[in-house]
Amino acid sequence: MRTLALRTSGVALVLIVWELVGRRLGDALLAPPSSVIAQFVPQLLDGSILAALGGSLRQMFVGFALAYAIGVPLGVAMARLRLVDALVHPWLNMAVVTSVAALVPLFILFLGTGFWFQVSIVFIAAFWFVILAVCHGARGIEPRLLEVGRAFGARPLQSFSKIMLPALFPYLFAGARIGLTHAIRAMVVAEMFVIVGYGALIHNAGLTVSTAPLLGLILLLMVLGIVANWSLTRLSRLLAPWYEHRAGG
Amino acid sequence: MRLGRDVLDGKLVVALLNALPALLIGSGLALFVGIPAGFALGRSRALATMFDPVIDAVYTIPPVAFVPFLIIWFGLYLWARVALVFLMSIFEVIIAVSTGARDVNPGFLDVGRAFGARGLMLAWKVTLPAMLPFLFLAVRIALVRGINAMITAELFFAAVNLGFLMNDDARRFDTAGLLSVIVLLALFGLLVQEGLKVLEARALPWHLREAA
Numbered sequence: 513m514r515t516l517a518l519r520t521s522g523v524a525l526v527l528i529v530w531e532l533v534g535r536r537l538g539d540a541l542l543a544p545p546s547s548v549i550a551q552f553v554p555q556l557l558d559g560s561i562l563a564a565l566g567g568s569l570r571q572m573f574v575g576f577a578l579a580y581a582i583g584v585p586l587g588v589a590m591a592r593l594r595l596v597d598a599l600v601h602p603w604l605n606m607a608v609v610t611s612v613a614a615l616v617p618l619f620i621l622f623l624g625t626g627f628w629f630q631v632s633i634v635f636i637a638a639f640w641f642v643i644l645a646v647c648h649g650a651r652g653i654e655p656r657l658l659e660v661g662r663a664f665g666a667r668p669l670q671s672f673s674k675i676m677l678p679a680l681f682p683y684l685f686a687g688a689r690i691g692l693t694h695a696i697r698a699m700v701v702a703e704m705f706v707i708v709g710y711g712a713l714i715h716n717a718g719l720t721v722s723t724a725p726l727l728g729l730i731l732l733l734m735v736l737g738i739v740a741n742w743s744l745t746r747l748s749r750l751l752a753p754w755y756e757h758r759a760g761g
Numbered sequence: 762m763r764l765g766r767d768v769l770d771g772k773l774v775v776a777l778l779n780a781l782p783a784l785l786i787g788s789g790l791a792l793f794v795g796i797p798a799g800f801a802l803g804r805s806r807a808l809a810t811m812f813d814p815v816i817d818a819v820y821t822i823p824p825v826a827f828v829p830f831l832i833i834w835f836g837l838y839l840w841a842r843v844a845l846v847f848l849m850s851i852f853e854v855i856i857a858v859s860t861g862a863r864d865v866n867p868g869f870l871d872v873g874r875a876f877g878a879r880g881l882m883l884a885w886k887v888t889l890p891a892m893l894p895f896l897f898l899a900v901r902i903a904l905v906r907g908i909n910a911m912i913t914a915e916l917f918f919a920a921v922n923l924g925f926l927m928n929d930d931a932r933r934f935d936t937a938g939l940l941s942v943i944v945l946l947a948l949f950g951l952l953v954q955e956g957l958k959v960l961e962a963r964a965l966p967w968h969l970r971e972a973a
Contacts, residue, residue, distance in 0.1 A: 526815050613825070613909075613916050615943065617930070618943065705917070714828075715829060717829065718830065737822065738817075
């Protein structure tokens with residue numbers, strides 16, 4: 513009860529300060545929440561914004577799904593096989609510190625600015641973080657579990673699907689969550705660079721007199737991120753409630 | 762090959778050096794604001810319950826989405842880049858520092874209190890040293906994210922320094938030139954990250970011994 517009150521008061525406080533400062537500065541510099549709602553909600557109901565977001569998300573999901581599908585086995589392989597680790601680790605170190613934005617001009621030269629360009633930017637942004645999370649998890653699998661499997665005559669592939677994957681479960685979700693966050697970021701970077709889809713909406717909103725539509729678009733992205741995180745957490749709790757104590761965080 | 766040539770003729774080095782002020786000012790500001798804020802959030806349960814949801818929510822916004830907004834406020838040049846660097850690192854700094862402040866061993870605090878340390882003195886003599894590893898982590902994150910933000914800013918605001926080189930190379934379909942900038946940035950990021958790790962190992966040897 514007290515937690516709830518504090519939480520609401522925190523959010524309310526931020527909104528009030530934003531409203532007051534926004535009123536002072538005016539719509540052109542910082543539109544207060546009241547005018548963001550007044551101006552953005554009609555635009556949102558019009559449907560074209562959601563259509564653009566939907567289109568962008570589709571490309572994002574293709575990229576993310578590819579990154580996940582390749583990243584998970586590679587992450588496990590990195591943790592279990594020294595050769596793969598030696599091959600991939602230097603690239604992983606380098607990729608994690610590299611900015612996705614810096615790769616954008618290069619990818620445009622190779623792939624143009626269409627569907628595959630966006631998919632591959634999202635892929636490259638999410639891929640390494642999926643690997644990182646999964647590899648971290650796979651390193652921590654108790655050797656005991658694998659030995660028991662071997663004692664019962666499990667083949668490598670069987671021990672992967674029957675022992676490692678279940679043991680990795682919390683990390684698979686952590687990887688999905690981190691990967692998805694980076695995928696959404698990369699989607700915005702790619703789209704704002706070539707000015708298409710939802711990114712184009714943000715870019716064009718920046719050129720109008722009022723900041724209200726722009727802030728509305730930014731807030732919509734925030735809602736998207738929160739929903740994505742929340743639903744992945746819910747899903748992991750539904751599928752494996754016994755990991756609750758480890759997966760939080 | 763190409764990286765070597767461009768570095769030798771100084772073009773890349775000059776561009777990188779010109780890019781640094783935005784990085785240093787932005788990360789510096791992020792640390793300056795983020796460390797006290799993270800400390801407060803980590804030590805006060807009430808503040809954490811109040812503002813954690815807000816911070817988590819804002820943190821999920823892709824920073825690049827703020828670019829048009831930052832252009833309105835800060836224009837296209839140095840201060841816009843500083844602002845993006847600040848935005849991209851501040852939340853991670855707050856999260857790292859507040860985690861550190863929250864995880865301080867309560868035993869240390871009890872001992873401090875038993876010896877009569879109160880309030881600020883307790884914070885300065887006990888909490889702060891206990892969370893030093895997290896402060897190092899915060900600096901590392903601020904700089905690595907800052908480098909990331911720096912090149913993003915140079916590409917998304919007015920194309921200058923490394924961003925200008927990249928745009929120029931892209932216009933001439935010069936993939937070798939593009940790659941050399943990317944590799945330079947990656948190496949620079951790695952250098953900063955590993956350098957700070959070495960520094961941390963020197964400064965806080967006991968921490969690493971505990972971890973090992």
